[in-house]
Amino acid sequence: MTTTLEQRRSPGSPSPAPVPPQRRNSRIAVMDGLRLVAALSVSLFHLAGDLPSAKAWGTDPRFVFPHLFSYASFGWLGVELFFMISGFVICMSCWGRTPGQFFRSRVVRLFPAYWPAVAITTVVVALWPVATHRLPTDEIILNLTMMNKAFGVGNVDSAYWTLWCELRFYILFGVVMLWRGLTLHRTLLFCYGWLIAAVVAAAGKLPVLELIFQSLYAPLFVAGIAFFLIHRFGSNLQIWGAIGFS
Known part of the structure; x- marks a missing residue:
């Protein structure tokens, strides 16, 4: 006769600590x-x-x-939603990964679609320079790195401005979080720390801090991260506090 765990436990033994619910790191239909x-x-x-x-x-x-x-x-509110989705998905895809694995996954995910987009845009605006104009060749090549804004070079298409915001988020999250590994506690500290730093950057009007902490968009990324924490660990006051602060 099979005995259950409850039957095997002695009367005076303490109950095991509850384990937070874990969900598989798989594709979530509602995100799509x-x-x-x-x-x-x-x-x-x-x-x-x-x-x-x-x-x-x-x-x-x-x-x-x-x-x-x-x-x-x-x-334009769709951009704000994209940034929140990015916070959710990046936190989910980082969990249990090394910095190298994370950055490789971002390169594989982004650049094979981005490079053809740059090429197509360049051809279209060269043939039909109505809404915008074709950039010089050296600036087009710099666009292929996705870091052209860091050198004061415009985008081949103004709609690509969000990629520079996303790239800075990836670097900040990867450098600060992945080298030690993600836990609920560390991720919450990151959320609150980033929000405070964003407030300081905005109040002080400091270009370097603004470049790193993105005061205008930090609350959107942080809110997305916090919603992922609710998805993975369940609701608690600390996580909702980060969303409220955002």
Whole structure:
């Protein structure tokens, strides 16, 4: 007759400490759905809600899309959603990985799509220089590194500005967190520390700190990280405090 763990435990022995719920580090369908919503929102914004798109339409998009403009003009919020999703997904993909594994995964994930995008954009604006113009060849090559903004060089497409924000987030998170390994406690310390540093950078108007801590977007990345912690460990006051601070 099989005895259970409860039956085998002696009456005076303490109960084992509860283990936080662990979820498999697998693809989450709702994240793909949110990515789609964010991408469509941004695309709609550039099509019908972005006033600089008047260069392409030849007139104010409010006249081209009189009924759509009032909705499309809020499509920029898709970028904010992307940054929150990035915080969630990067924290999830970092868990249990070394710095080398993490950075290799980012290179493999981003650059095979980014390089053709740069090439296609360059060809399109060379043939149809309406909304923007073709950059010099040396600046196009620097764009391929994704670090062109660090050298004061513009993007081949202005919509690529978010990649520089993402890249700085990856470096900050990877350098600060991965060398010691991720735990709930360390990740929460990172969240609160980053938010405080972002406030200091914004208040002091210090360019170097602003470059590192991104005061405008840090709350979005941190909120995404905190939501992942809830997904992995369950809800608690410390995690919700980070979201509230964000």
